[in-house]
Amino acid sequence: MIAKKSAPSWKQWVFPCLVGVILLAYPWVLGTVYTNIFIYFAIFSVFAASLNMLVSYLGVLSFGHALFYGGGAYATALFLDHIEGLGLFTVILIGGAAGAALGLIVSPLLNRVKATAFALLTLALGQLAYMACLKLRFITYGEDGVGGFPIPDLTLPGIASINMMTAENFYYLAVVVLSLCLLLMWFLTKTPFGSIMIGIRDNPDRVDFLGFNLPMTKAIVFVISGFFAGIAGAVYALFQNLVTPDGAFHIMTSFTPIMMLFVGGIGTFAGPIVGSGVMTIIEELATRYTTQIALFNGILLVLVVMYFRTGFVGLYLLIREKLFQKESS
Amino acid sequence: MTDILETKALSHDFSGLQVLENINFAVKQGERHAIIGPNGAGKTTFFNLVTGVYVPSSGKILFKSVDITKAKPYRLNRMGLGRSFQITSIFLKQTPFQNIRLAVLSKNKIRFNLFRRVDRMDEINEQTHEILREINLEQEAHLETSTLSYGKQRSLDFGMALATEPDLLMFDEPTAGMSRDESQTAVELIRKLTENKTMIIVEHDMDVVFSLADRVTVLHHGEILATGTPREIKENAGVKKAYLGETEV
Amino acid sequence: MDPMTFILITQLVHGLAYGMLLFLVAAGLSLIFGMMDILNLSHAYFFMLAAYIGYTIAGMTNFWVALLLAPLVVVALGMVIERFMLRKIHPFGHIPELVLTIGIGLIIMEFCKAVWGTQSLMLQTPEILSGLLNIGVFRYPLYRAFIIFFAVAMMILMGILFYKTRFGTIVRAATADADMVNALGINVPLVYTVFFGFGTWLAGLAGVVVAPFLSVFPGLADQVGFDAFVVVVMGGLGSMSGAFVGAILIGLLNSFGIQFLPTAAPLLTFGLMALVLSIKPTGLFGVRQ
Numbered sequence: 001m002i003a004k005k006s007a008p009s010w011k012q013w014v015f016p017c018l019v020g021v022i023l024l025a026y027p028w029v030l031g032t033v034y035t036n037i038f039i040y041f042a043i044f045s046v047f048a049a050s051l052n053m054l055v056s057y058l059g060v061l062s063f064g065h066a067l068f069y070g071g072g073a074y075a076t077a078l079f080l081d082h083i084e085g086l087g088l089f090t091v092i093l094i095g096g097a098a099g100a101a102l103g104l105i106v107s108p109l110l111n112r113v114k115a116t117a118f119a120l121l122t123l124a125l126g127q128l129a130y131m132a133c134l135k136l137r138f139i140t141y142g143e144d145g146v147g148g149f150p151i152p153d154l155t156l157p158g159i160a161s162i163n164m165m166t167a168e169n170f171y172y173l174a175v176v177v178l179s180l181c182l183l184l185m186w187f188l189t190k191t192p193f194g195s196i197m198i199g200i201r202d203n204p205d206r207v208d209f210l211g212f213n214l215p216m217t218k219a220i221v222f223v224i225s226g227f228f229a230g231i232a233g234a235v236y237a238l239f240q241n242l243v244t245p246d247g248a249f250h251i252m253t254s255f256t257p258i259m260m261l262f263v264g265g266i267g268t269f270a271g272p273i274v275g276s277g278v279m280t281i282i283e284e285l286a287t288r289y290t291t292q293i294a295l296f297n298g299i300l301l302v303l304v305v306m307y308f309r310t311g312f313v314g315l316y317l318l319i320r321e322k323l324f325q326k327e328s329s
Numbered sequence: 330m331t332d333i334l335e336t337k338a339l340s341h342d343f344s345g346l347q348v349l350e351n352i353n354f355a356v357k358q359g360e361r362h363a364i365i366g367p368n369g370a371g372k373t374t375f376f377n378l379v380t381g382v383y384v385p386s387s388g389k390i391l392f393k394s395v396d397i398t399k400a401k402p403y404r405l406n407r408m409g410l411g412r413s414f415q416i417t418s419i420f421l422k423q424t425p426f427q428n429i430r431l432a433v434l435s436k437n438k439i440r441f442n443l444f445r446r447v448d449r450m451d452e453i454n455e456q457t458h459e460i461l462r463e464i465n466l467e468q469e470a471h472l473e474t475s476t477l478s479y480g481k482q483r484s485l486d487f488g489m490a491l492a493t494e495p496d497l498l499m500f501d502e503p504t505a506g507m508s509r510d511e512s513q514t515a516v517e518l519i520r521k522l523t524e525n526k527t528m529i530i531v532e533h534d535m536d537v538v539f540s541l542a543d544r545v546t547v548l549h550h551g552e553i554l555a556t557g558t559p560r561e562i563k564e565n566a567g568v569k570k571a572y573l574g575e576t577e578v
Numbered sequence: 579m580d581p582m583t584f585i586l587i588t589q590l591v592h593g594l595a596y597g598m599l600l601f602l603v604a605a606g607l608s609l610i611f612g613m614m615d616i617l618n619l620s621h622a623y624f625f626m627l628a629a630y631i632g633y634t635i636a637g638m639t640n641f642w643v644a645l646l647l648a649p650l651v652v653v654a655l656g657m658v659i660e661r662f663m664l665r666k667i668h669p670f671g672h673i674p675e676l677v678l679t680i681g682i683g684l685i686i687m688e689f690c691k692a693v694w695g696t697q698s699l700m701l702q703t704p705e706i707l708s709g710l711l712n713i714g715v716f717r718y719p720l721y722r723a724f725i726i727f728f729a730v731a732m733m734i735l736m737g738i739l740f741y742k743t744r745f746g747t748i749v750r751a752a753t754a755d756a757d758m759v760n761a762l763g764i765n766v767p768l769v770y771t772v773f774f775g776f777g778t779w780l781a782g783l784a785g786v787v788v789a790p791f792l793s794v795f796p797g798l799a800d801q802v803g804f805d806a807f808v809v810v811v812m813g814g815l816g817s818m819s820g821a822f823v824g825a826i827l828i829g830l831l832n833s834f835g836i837q838f839l840p841t842a843a844p845l846l847t848f849g850l851m852a853l854v855l856s857i858k859p860t861g862l863f864g865v866r867q
Contacts, residue, residue, distance in 0.1 A: 301684070
């Protein structure tokens, strides 16, 4: 059976509308602190989803995804710092373009290696970026980072100019931009190109012998993944109004989306988003009792890898299946 | 008729160990050609050289008179050389439909389309179903491939090779590891699929070879021992000695 | 002796000492990968844990007891992790293994911070090794000479273990073809566990030895760990001679780099790693990915 095209019913609109209403009301109901937490969650959803394109669709693990994220963050911050009068969407796209460009630059290297060597090479590239960021003070200002740059207003020509310095306004911007990113990535998996990506994960040799150019296909995936990581970095830079080597390029910045991906569940599209949500909530709760959040993260990671390789999404599917069986029997 | 595939003085060694020596081989357009030989004769190496998995130590390979000695697999496929794999090489976690569709996408040169949903490409999906019908997998089209029987997985492998509509199809021991029944079904399927097509089959099983091939080449210790019709090969004394002499050990 | 020569010789010996330490850490990492196909990202954290435990034991008794006992503690931990965790997830491929070892590394790191704090701790150099070594006009801290001597001794021990004992023969055979050795009636999983313990032991020894040299602090694992990765990648995953050459190279690069190119030295290390991986993914001496 091909996916049945059922007549559009009002039911399938209930869930999206509900999500829309919640997203709209969120900052007014929960206040500034939780609004900022949500923005953080949204940024990392996109960052983790961009990593997921490599892990779940190409079957390789990147230990240096901060390269693209940090590259996007620094590009946005530096452009705002040096050039006046840039538009809001322009600088976000600059962040994405920086991530994409870095993806393009490293793709010839990444195409030469697979499996463990891939993980190690990305680790080296990520660390290289971190060190370069610390040492090239005349561009990056070293440890101090780039901060205090002007955040452009969102101008809708002839209609309004919206200040982005308030948490609520920025929240709506982040939600719109990042939702759009997730939507685009989801769509990508449904295109013919998405089918080829999944094929590469399962059996690259066969994909090669079906007439697809493997290095070129992978390079495009690196560029796209870099682009979205760069956008996430750009939004992060605008959100913090400060980028530092530690925030942008540190090894933990690369590890965080990996943890989110595994906690959420690899091999699914929703995994990184769910993982980002779960990790954000855990972090928020844990900080009330301890400063050692990394300990919780480590334990969670070990438990997930040992006992729930399908992550929270897998857990949800399992529970749904169990419930469904009970109903039918 | 012209030669579709030709090898000239093809030799290959693995770090000093000579596996193939001075192979001059040709397959004509429209011919079903089998390559046989005892274990270790160099059949699979030959297959891998032609399909671009290895680059030969010396010699030349011509496909449609174009030098393909160093061509990458994806180039070969685009030039019209299709292959099945000895160890079934399919996408196990996906459905047969998705497997075949990937091959159909390649045939239609849809390689970097990021802008349309693939399940709304009716033409592609129609072609996919056609192939599934041909290889008798319509019933199982939307099951996970890993749940299918070995014979059906092999059919799917053939189907993928076929779906790119190659000018030359290469089969590497297509019936290896199959039961007698499965093997017969597979042979029938191959016969049907390769009707009026050019094919090279590397095979161990004599029954399969003699029922499928128009011409047979015997490899022995990395060299060509004989080439001829199945009848000629059956009666060739040298082949009998080499083949039976060693298989009985 | 003119000052330049003095600086050069000092940096040379310092580089050799650090290089030999790196070799001990990298050797375990590389051996485990070569035999079991596992890249243990928590390896450097075992190394750091041993340094901390060594610090505590040395405080209660002395350096030599610490050198004996602290590595054994991490060996036990390593073997438990291999037996009950890594072995279970090995069938699922390299990605879960990498992620699991990250998780273990994070836990060890936080454990160390919780128990020993974030201050830099200095383990006293044992009295017998605390003086200066006089070679002609040249004087050098005895402890650094001891590090070099100790690492060379360990190297010889490893050589004997691998090429002169039954365990070594089994290990080398199992690296080449695990199924075959299994079929011969040898308990390969047990060999793996013991072997994993051995690799961890090397890291543990390095940890205790490093404590008086670099002091013990939470960043130690990352600093030495990254260098060890570079060593293993450069030398080739699984290659002993590769690990040795790589370790000496990185040790020297580190000490001379910091002396003459303080800005570019860290860039150089990772740049070199990226370069080697991109040109020859198997490393200088490696044969497989």
